[in-house]
Amino acid sequence: xxxxxSEKRVIMITLALIGLFVFSxxxxxxxxxxxxxxxxxxxxxxxxxxxxxxxEKTYQVFSVASMWQFEPSEIYxxxxxxxxxxxxxxxxxxxxNIAQKNVNMMAVYGAINKTTVKFDKPGxxxxxxxxxxxxxxxxxxxxxxxxYPEAK
Amino acid sequence: xxxxxxxxxxxxxxxAIPVALLTLGVYHGLMQTVYRAGVLHQTSFAKLDYYQGLTxxxxxxxxxxTTFFAVAFGNVTMxxxxxxxxxxxxxxxxxxxxxxxxxxxxxxxxAGKASVLxxxxxxxxxxxxxxxxxxxxxVGSWVxxxxxxxxxxxxxxxxPEVKTPLAVLGTLINFIxxxxxxxxxxxxxxxxxxxxxxxxxxxxxxxxxxTLFWFFGHALVYFWLLPAYIMFYTILPKVAGGKxxxxxxxxxxxxxxxxxxxxxxxxxxxxxxxxxxGVKFFHGMLTYGVAIPSFITAFTIAASLEYAGTKRGRKGxxxxxxxxxxxxxxxxxxxxxxxxxxLFVFGGVTGIINASYSLNSVIHNTAWMPGHFHMxxxxxxxxxxxxxxxxxxxxxxxxxxxxxxxxxxxxxMWMIGMLIFSFGxxxxxxxxxxxxxxxxxxxxxxxxxxYRSDWVPTTTIAxxxxxxxxLAGMFFIIVFFGTMLGKKKxxxxxxxxxxxxxxxxxxxxLFDKFKPWLVTMIIIILFAxxxxxxxxNKNSGPKSPRYNINNxxxxxxxxxxxxxxxxxxK
Numbered sequence: 001x002x003x004x005x006s007e008k009r010v011i012m013i014t015l016a017l018i019g020l021f022v023f024s025x026x027x028x029x030x031x032x033x034x035x036x037x038x039x040x041x042x043x044x045x046x047x048x049x050x051x052x053x054x055x056e057k058t059y060q061v062f063s064v065a066s067m068w069q070f071e072p073s074e075i076y077x078x079x080x081x082x083x084x085x086x087x088x089x090x091x092x093x094x095x096x097n098i099a100q101k102n103v104n105m106m107a108v109y110g111a112i113n114k115t116t117v118k119f120d121k122p123g124x125x126x127x128x129x130x131x132x133x134x135x136x137x138x139x140x141x142x143x144x145x146x147x148y149p150e151a152k
Numbered sequence: 153x154x155x156x157x158x159x160x161x162x163x164x165x166x167x168a169i170p171v172a173l174l175t176l177g178v179y180h181g182l183m184q185t186v187y188r189a190g191v192l193h194q195t196s197f198a199k200l201d202y203y204q205g206l207t208x209x210x211x212x213x214x215x216x217x218t219t220f221f222a223v224a225f226g227n228v229t230m231x232x233x234x235x236x237x238x239x240x241x242x243x244x245x246x247x248x249x250x251x252x253x254x255x256x257x258x259x260x261x262x263a264g265k266a267s268v269l270x271x272x273x274x275x276x277x278x279x280x281x282x283x284x285x286x287x288x289x290x291v292g293s294w295v296x297x298x299x300x301x302x303x304x305x306x307x308x309x310x311x312p313e314v315k316t317p318l319a320v321l322g323t324l325i326n327f328i329x330x331x332x333x334x335x336x337x338x339x340x341x342x343x344x345x346x347x348x349x350x351x352x353x354x355x356x357x358x359x360x361x362x363t364l365f366w367f368f369g370h371a372l373v374y375f376w377l378l379p380a381y382i383m384f385y386t387i388l389p390k391v392a393g394g395k396x397x398x399x400x401x402x403x404x405x406x407x408x409x410x411x412x413x414x415x416x417x418x419x420x421x422x423x424x425x426x427x428x429x430g431v432k433f434f435h436g437m438l439t440y441g442v443a444i445p446s447f448i449t450a451f452t453i454a455a456s457l458e459y460a461g462t463k464r465g466r467k468g469x470x471x472x473x474x475x476x477x478x479x480x481x482x483x484x485x486x487x488x489x490x491x492x493x494x495l496f497v498f499g500g501v502t503g504i505i506n507a508s509y510s511l512n513s514v515i516h517n518t519a520w521m522p523g524h525f526h527m528x529x530x531x532x533x534x535x536x537x538x539x540x541x542x543x544x545x546x547x548x549x550x551x552x553x554x555x556x557x558x559x560x561x562x563x564x565m566w567m568i569g570m571l572i573f574s575f576g577x578x579x580x581x582x583x584x585x586x587x588x589x590x591x592x593x594x595x596x597x598x599x600x601x602x603y604r605s606d607w608v609p610t611t612t613i614a615x616x617x618x619x620x621x622x623l624a625g626m627f628f629i630i631v632f633f634g635t636m637l638g639k640k641k642x643x644x645x646x647x648x649x650x651x652x653x654x655x656x657x658x659x660x661x662l663f664d665k666f667k668p669w670l671v672t673m674i675i676i677i678l679f680a681x682x683x684x685x686x687x688x689n690k691n692s693g694p695k696s697p698r699y700n701i702n703n704x705x706x707x708x709x710x711x712x713x714x715x716x717x718x719x720x721x722k
Contacts, residue, residue: 007451010451011447014443014444014448021504022440025436029510034510037424038429039425039428039691040425044693068704091704092273092275092699093276095517097584104423104516106421106517108358108359109694109696110359110696112693130516130517130518130586130589132269132589135195135702137588138589138593141602
C-alpha cells in the first residue's frame with residue numbers, strides 16, 4: 001500500500017500537533033495546578049452550608065445550591081486566601097461558575113464536588129449558576145467578597 | 153434510477169416534516185438571542201416561555217431534524233448505490249414510530265409540561281410522554297439499520313471482491329454508532345426515567361443518569377456529522393468539478409469514527425462530581441483520537457477542492473479557489489457544503505479547546521459552548537441537511553427549485569450570521585456569560601441588582617447574528633415549500649452526484665469488513681466506561697425525588713412499598 005507524500009506529511013503534522021496539545025495540558029497541570037474538580041465520595045457532612053476558617057489565609061466553604069439560591073450567598077475572605085469549595089445540591093442540577101477564577105463545577109444531588117482556588121486580588125467575584133434549574137434559574141447568583149469594601 | 157411511488161412518498165414525508173417543524177425551531181433560535189440581549193425583560197413572549205422555547209429549539213433542530221434526515225438520506229443512499237429499494241413495510245414502520253414519538257414529545261413541550269431542555273437532566277421531571285416520545289423516535293431510527301445490514305450482506309455475497317461504496321460504508325457505520333450509543337439513553341429513559349416520572353419508583357440516581365446520557369450525547373454529534381461527512385467525501389468533489397483526493401482516507405476516517413465516537417463522553421462531565429480526574433483525563437485523550445479522522449477529512453476535502461479548481465483552469469497558488477462554483481444555480485449544493493466546511497474549521501478548533509481537560513473549566517456551560525456547537529451542528533450538519541433535502545426533493549419530484557438565485561445566497565447569509573453570532577457567544581462565554589439562561593430578566597436588565605454591563609456588547613453581537621440567520625432560515629423554508637408547490641417540469645428520478653477517486657487505492661480487506669472494527673470498538677468502550685460507571689456507583693449518595701421546574705419542594709412520594717416506608721421512618 002503506497003500513501004501519497006502529502007497525505008503522509010499531513011498525518012505527521014496532525015500527530016505532532018496533538019502531541020503538542022497533550023504536552024501543554026500536562027505542563028499546565030503541573031506548573032499551574034490547573035485541574036478539573038476533585039472527586040469525593042458522598043458524605044452528608046457537606047450538605048450543611050457554612051464557611052470554616054482554618055487559619056488566617058485558608059478557608060473551607062461548604063456551598064449548597066438549591067432552587068434558586070446558593071448558601072452561603074455572600075462569602076467574605078481576606079486577600080490572598082486559599083479556599084476549598086465543597087459543593088452539592090439540595091434538589092436539581094445547578095452550576096457553580098466563578099468565571100474570573102476559572103472555577104467551574106456542577107452541583108448534583110447525592111454527590112460532592114470539590115475544587116481549590118486562591119484569591120490574590122481584592123474584589124467582588126460573581127458565582128453564577130450556569131445550569132438550567134427551573135423557572136428561577138436566572139436569579140441564582142452568589143458572591144465572594146475579597147477584602148471589599150471591608151472584610152466583615 | 154426510477155423509484156416506486158411508495159418509496160418517494162416516505163422519503164418526501166421524512167424530509168418535509170422536519171423542515172416544517174424547523175419554522176418553530178428557527179423562530180425559537182431567534183427568540184433566544186432577543187431575550188439574551190436584554191431586548192425583552194420577561195419570562196415569556198407570545199405565550200411561549202423562554203425555557204420552553206429553548207427546549208423546542210434543541211429538540212426539534214438537534215434531535216428531530218437530524219434523525220429524520222439521517223434515516224431519509226440513508227434510505228436514499230442505500231437505494232441509489234445498491235439499485236434496490238429498502239423494504240417498504242420496514243420503512244413505514246420506522247417512519248410511523250418516529251412520527252408518533254415526535255408528536256408525543258411536541259405535545260408535551262408545547263403544553264409546557266416538558267421544559268427540561270434537550271438534555272432532560274433529572275431530577276427535573278418532564279411529562280412521561282416526553283420521554284416516551286424520545287424513546288419512540290430513537291427506536292424508529294433503529295429499524296432501517298437491520299434492513300440495510302441485510303441488503304449489504306446480500307450485496308457483499310454477490311460482490312466479495314468489490315470495495316463497498318464509500319457512502320454505503322459511511323451510512324452503515326453511522327447507524328452502528330447510533331445503535332450502540334442509544335442503547336445507553338434508551339436504558340436511561342425506559343428503565344430510570346419513565347417509571348420515575350410515572351411515580352412507579354420514587355427516586356432516581358442522578359449521576360448515573362447523567363453518565364448514561366453522555367455515553368449517548370457525544371456519539372450523537374457524530375450521528376449528526378457523518379451524513380455531512382458522507383456528502384463531503386462522495387458528493388462535494390463531483391459538484392465542485394473534481395475528484396475525491398483519496399478513497400482510502402475516507403474509509404480510514406469512517407472506521408476511526410466507529411472506534412472513537414462513543415468512549416469519549418466523560419469529556420462533557422469534566423465539571424461533574426463522582427468521576428475521578430484519571431477517568432476524565434483518559435476520556436480527554438481518547439477525544440484527541442477522534443480529532444485525527446477530522447484532520448484527515450479536512451486535508452482530503454481541501455485537496456479534492458484544489459484538484460477541482462486546477463481542472464477548471466486555475467492560475468497561481470490560491471487561484472483554484474476562484475474557479476470553484478460558488479454561486480452556480482444548478483450546483484447550489486456547493487454553496488451549502490463549502491459554507492458548512494468554513495464554519496466547521498472554527499467549530500473543530502473550538503471543539504479541541506473544549507476537549508482539553510482543565511482548559512474546559514474556562515468555558516464549560518458558558519455561552520462559549522453554544523458558540524462552539526452551532527458552528528458544527530448548525531454549520532456543516534444543518535447546511536448539509538437542508539441543502540441535500542432540497543436537492544433530493546427536487547430530483548425525485550422532477551420539480552424546479554423555487555427562487556434559484558436566492559437559493560444560492562442562503563448558505564452564505566447563514567454562514568455570515570453564524571460567524572457573527574458565534575463570535576458574540578464565544579466572547580461572552582469567556583467573560584462568564586452562562587448558556588441556557590434568560591439573561592434579559594436579570595443579568596441584562598439595567599434595573600436588576602445582577603446587571604452585568606460587560607455582557608451588553610457580546611449579547612448584542614449574538615443578536616445581530618441571530619437576526620441574519622433567522623432571515624436565511626426563513627428564506628430556505630420559502631424556497632423548500634415553494635419548490636414543493638411547483639409543477640413537475642423534468643423527469644423525476646433518484647440521482648446523487650458520485651465522486652470518482654483521484655487515488656483509487658485497491659481494495660484492502662481490513663478496510664472492507666466490520667468484524668475486527670466492531671470488536672475493537674467494544675473493547676475501547678469497555679475500557680473507557682467500566683471505570684466511569686464504577687466511579688459513579690462508588691461515589692454517589694442518595695437518589696433524588698421528582699422536581700418540577702417551578703417548585704423547590706419535591707413531589708410527594710407515591711410509592712407505598714414497605715421498604716421505602718421503613719427507610720423514611722429512620
